[in-house]
Amino acid sequence: MGVSEPRPGLLLPGLHLAQSDSPAIPIPRTRAGERTAVQTGIITTTVGKVIAWGRYSSIWPALFGLACCAIEMMAVGNSRYDMSRFGAEVFRASPRQADLMIVAGRVSQKMAPVLRQIYDQMPEPKWVISMGACASCGGMFNNYAIVQGVDKVVPVDVYLPGCPPRPEGLLDAVVKLQKKIAGEPAYLRG
Amino acid sequence: MAAVLPPSGGLPGGEDPFAEGRRRLGVAADLDTVELTEIGEDTMELNMGPQHPSTHGVLRLVLDLDGEVVRACRPDIGFLHTGFEKDFERHSYQQCIPYSDRMDYLAPLINNLGFSLAAERLLGIEVPPRGQYLRVIMCELARIGSHLIWFGTGALDLGATTPFLYAWRERETILDINELVSGVRMHTSFIRVGGLMADVPDEFEAMVRNVVHTFPKAIDEYELLITKNPIWRQRTVGLGTISAEDALAYGMSGPSLRGSGVAYDLRKAQPYSSYDHFDFDIPVGHNGDVYDRYLCRMREMRESLRIIEQALENLPSGPVNTLDRKVAPPPRNEINTSMESLIRHFKLVTEGFHVPRGQVYQAVESPRGELGFYMVSDGSNRPYRVKVRAPSFSNLSALPYMVKGGLIADVVAVIGSIDIVLGDVDR
Amino acid sequence: MIHRAHVVEACALLRDDPDGLYTLPVFVTAVDWPDREPAAPRYDVVYQFRSLHHNDVCRLVVQVPEDDPTVPTLEGEFCGMDWHERECYDLLGIVFEGHHDLRRILLPDDWEGHPLRKDYVSFGEPVAFTHNIEWALPAAERPPGMPGSSR
Numbered sequence: 197m198g199v200s201e202p203r204p205g206l207l208l209p210g211l212h213l214a215q216s217d218s219p220a221i222p223i224p225r226t227r228a229g230e231r232t233a234v235q236t237g238i239i240t241t242t243v244g245k246v247i248a249w250g251r252y253s254s255i256w257p258a259l260f261g262l263a264c265c266a267i268e269m270m271a272v273g274n275s276r277y278d279m280s281r282f283g284a285e286v287f288r289a290s291p292r293q294a295d296l297m298i299v300a301g302r303v304s305q306k307m308a309p310v311l312r313q314i315y316d317q318m319p320e321p322k323w324v325i326s327m328g329a330c331a332s333c334g335g336m337f338n339n340y341a342i343v344q345g346v347d348k349v350v351p352v353d354v355y356l357p358g359c360p361p362r363p364e365g366l367l368d369a370v371v372k373l374q375k376k377i378a379g380e381p382a383y384l385r386g
Numbered sequence: 387m388a389a390v391l392p393p394s395g396g397l398p399g400g401e402d403p404f405a406e407g408r409r410r411l412g413v414a415a416d417l418d419t420v421e422l423t424e425i426g427e428d429t430m431e432l433n434m435g436p437q438h439p440s441t442h443g444v445l446r447l448v449l450d451l452d453g454e455v456v457r458a459c460r461p462d463i464g465f466l467h468t469g470f471e472k473d474f475e476r477h478s479y480q481q482c483i484p485y486s487d488r489m490d491y492l493a494p495l496i497n498n499l500g501f502s503l504a505a506e507r508l509l510g511i512e513v514p515p516r517g518q519y520l521r522v523i524m525c526e527l528a529r530i531g532s533h534l535i536w537f538g539t540g541a542l543d544l545g546a547t548t549p550f551l552y553a554w555r556e557r558e559t560i561l562d563i564n565e566l567v568s569g570v571r572m573h574t575s576f577i578r579v580g581g582l583m584a585d586v587p588d589e590f591e592a593m594v595r596n597v598v599h600t601f602p603k604a605i606d607e608y609e610l611l612i613t614k615n616p617i618w619r620q621r622t623v624g625l626g627t628i629s630a631e632d633a634l635a636y637g638m639s640g641p642s643l644r645g646s647g648v649a650y651d652l653r654k655a656q657p658y659s660s661y662d663h664f665d666f667d668i669p670v671g672h673n674g675d676v677y678d679r680y681l682c683r684m685r686e687m688r689e690s691l692r693i694i695e696q697a698l699e700n701l702p703s704g705p706v707n708t709l710d711r712k713v714a715p716p717p718r719n720e721i722n723t724s725m726e727s728l729i730r731h732f733k734l735v736t737e738g739f740h741v742p743r744g745q746v747y748q749a750v751e752s753p754r755g756e757l758g759f760y761m762v763s764d765g766s767n768r769p770y771r772v773k774v775r776a777p778s779f780s781n782l783s784a785l786p787y788m789v790k791g792g793l794i795a796d797v798v799a800v801i802g803s804i805d806i807v808l809g810d811v812d813r
Numbered sequence: 814m815i816h817r818a819h820v821v822e823a824c825a826l827l828r829d830d831p832d833g834l835y836t837l838p839v840f841v842t843a844v845d846w847p848d849r850e851p852a853a854p855r856y857d858v859v860y861q862f863r864s865l866h867h868n869d870v871c872r873l874v875v876q877v878p879e880d881d882p883t884v885p886t887l888e889g890e891f892c893g894m895d896w897h898e899r900e901c902y903d904l905l906g907i908v909f910e911g912h913h914d915l916r917r918i919l920l921p922d923d924w925e926g927h928p929l930r931k932d933y934v935s936f937g938e939p940v941a942f943t944h945n946i947e948w949a950l951p952a953a954e955r956p957p958g959m960p961g962s963s964r
Contacts, residue, residue: 259439263466263809264491264572266443267535274554289439304812306921307436307444307465314437334938336484340928341469341920344938360572464919471904472928472935634865637838637893648865655868747861747870749839760859762844771929773842775861780838783896812919 244382251295251321252377255284255370258294260314263301265328265360277363284370291317296373297350298366302330303343315350321385323377325369326352329359429457432794436465440543440798443808445782447797454793459786466812474772478738479505479579482769487573489774490810492532495524496752498577503658504748504759505579508741511713517581517706518660519697523594524567524576525659526690530601531560532753533683540680540802541612544621549611556604563593580714581707591698598695605687613684622677626788626800629674636787637780640755641682642804646674652751663700664693676803683805713739738767754778754805778810814874817884820860824890827862827871835862835871838891841898843905845931855879858907860887877907886912904929
């Protein structure tokens with residue numbers, strides 16, 4: 197059986213391959229003297245990194261569309277942009293099953309308590325993407341009816357500008373959020 | 387009705403397996419002797435929304451249920467109230483155009499058109515034929531795009547996932563045209579007071595022709611999937627019925643009214659932007675149920691394609707903006723050579739144009755119905771008052787009537803069939 | 814332009830007269846003229862109807878004064894006016910007498926004021942530019958090093 201190059205997709209982030217030099221277990225060596233996880237069957241990593249890996253690889257967004265940006269959020273789910281490439285396509289109608297809230301659109305004064313309640317109903321760990329100018333800062337609606345930025349109601353992890361942002365923008369926000377989750381210690385949240 | 391519970395303790399040995407649970411909950415052990423209270427008269431109040439996947443936005447419905455039957459429905463709207471009408475009063479006329487985009491965000495161009503036409507009537511100016519034809523093409527593309535979203539989400543509400551993906555695939559080609567002409571996918575602000583943002587680029591015609599050629603096949607495909615589908619028909623035929631008289635009394639308009647058999651379309655009845663140059667039909671239904679409204683919209687997409695085809699065939703040449711220098715900015719080469727043009731351009735950008743005193747009501751046919759702008763001007767560069775007559779608002783006010791007496795599972799079908807946009811309802 | 818005492822009968826006439834048949838209620842709204850010259854009642858309540866039969870629209874204007882902004886409801890004549898009247902009450906504070914359920918419709922129930930009146934200040938939040946920074950963002954709240962803070 198030939199020895200192949202280590203495939204990055206099979207490696208967990210930051211894992212250290214076991215260095216077993218026992219002759220009883222003949223392990224094929226790769227070029228750099230390391231062995232892939234599949235070949236050895238052994239990995240060492242930290243619990244925090246595995247938890248973070250699990251968290252960022254399957255983000256379940258809450259199905260929470262408010263206004264125009266929700267249409268672009270739906271466009272991200274369709275075949276041209278295909279959010280499932282990033283493992284984040286499972287939109288959940290119930291906040292109890294979601295861990296990402298994409299605030300897609302302007303938040304009115306009447307909607308703000310509802311938004312907060314939905315956020316509170318989501319189980320920890322949870323993240324928020326503020327999608328669009330209106331959700332981020334009130335946008336062009338600097339008036340009596342609109343909350344000037346959803347960060348007055350819920351904590352926001354990623355701000356995404358645009359009116360509305362292109363679907364590629366939302367994908368970028370999700371990737372940025374994944375990087376953020378990967379760098380977070382697991383004990384910080386839930 | 388009195389319900390008799392099965393005897394407690396299902397085990398043959400006579401031991402009650404639920405005794406421990408009952409003790410902890412404080413429930414009497416002899417539950418089988420308890421008579422339940424009469425529930426026939428009481429209704430259960432169910433909250434639906436504002437965060438609900440099938441309300442197409444942030445609509446909240448409070449339903450009084452008797453079992454599965456809806457006894458009353460009280461919509462609670464305003465969760466997307468944005469204060470557009472106040473913002474219109476604070477901005478000059480051209481600055482209002484981007485605001486109008488964001489009201490009915492499924493067909494932004496038609497909002498642009500309504501606002502522009504109202505302001506143009508106050509100003510007493512006319513857009514050149516090429517501008518009018520391009521407006522028609524863009525608005526009909528927006529109408530098809532809006533109907534595609536309605537088709538995809540409406541079918542998704544009733545459990546059909548495939549149409550959603552198909553409809554979005556086709557809608558992207560329309561968004562590509564939006565992007566080509568204006569640089570933006572959705573909120574183009576392409577139609578402005580006095581004409582258009584700019585003339586269309588050369589690739590425009592080929593892309594629109596592509597839409598005209600490919601979409602009939604795509605709509606055939608949708609109809610093959612859905613129209614005669616027995617599941618779809620069972621979920622839609624005979625539901626949410628409203629008669630023509632009632633629909634008129636509620637102020638309904640658009641396909642929701644035409645589904646009840648009233649052939650009223652503002653594009654035919656009071657043509658604007660040279661809609662009278664085109665030959666098209668008004669599809670009408672007979673029964674006023676969900677299925678007929680569905681058929682109306684599907685046929686309307688084909689009629690829109692006919693209009694686009696005719697407009698493209700007969701697209702005149704010439705300017706797209708009005709030649710009235712008080713409204714439309716002068717062309718670039720004039721700004722470079724003439725001091726007056728430079729001043730005029732500066733004034734138009736910073737201050738905007740002044741509109742004569744008066745009031746006007748201009749209605750256009752949006753994908754949802756009669757979208758009207760009642761505009762009052764006091765002679766300044768800002769509208770004194772703009773009232774938007776939103777079609778979804780009136781259509782939604784008939785929802786309690788339409789769902790009353792039906793089953794709760796059909797509420798989502800009826801909401802989908804009147805095709806509301808909450809940005810339009812709440813403004 | 815008619816007097817508010819005759820609104821109901823005028824609208825019923827418009828609806829039932831064979832030369833009118835204005836059966837479709839389009840909207841009702843109001844326009845606020847706080848300092849109108851010469852002095853006239855502050856609010857114009859505007860009704861709009863559409864006649865499909867004659868393909869025509871008609872507009873009625875009722876002037877109501879500031880201290881008594883009431884008009885009778887048209888809910889009995891046109892059931893579609895129900896929500897429009899609630900919206901007009903919500904945003905402009907026109908009271909429709911006899912309406913069965915005159916509550917706020919767009920804004921929260923505990924909202925104060927009527928936003929579309931001209932004296933209602935609409936700013937959500939002041940935007941700090943260099944020319945208005947003292948007003949928009951007082952020095953105590955200004956982060957150090959912010960542009961304009963040295964002035």
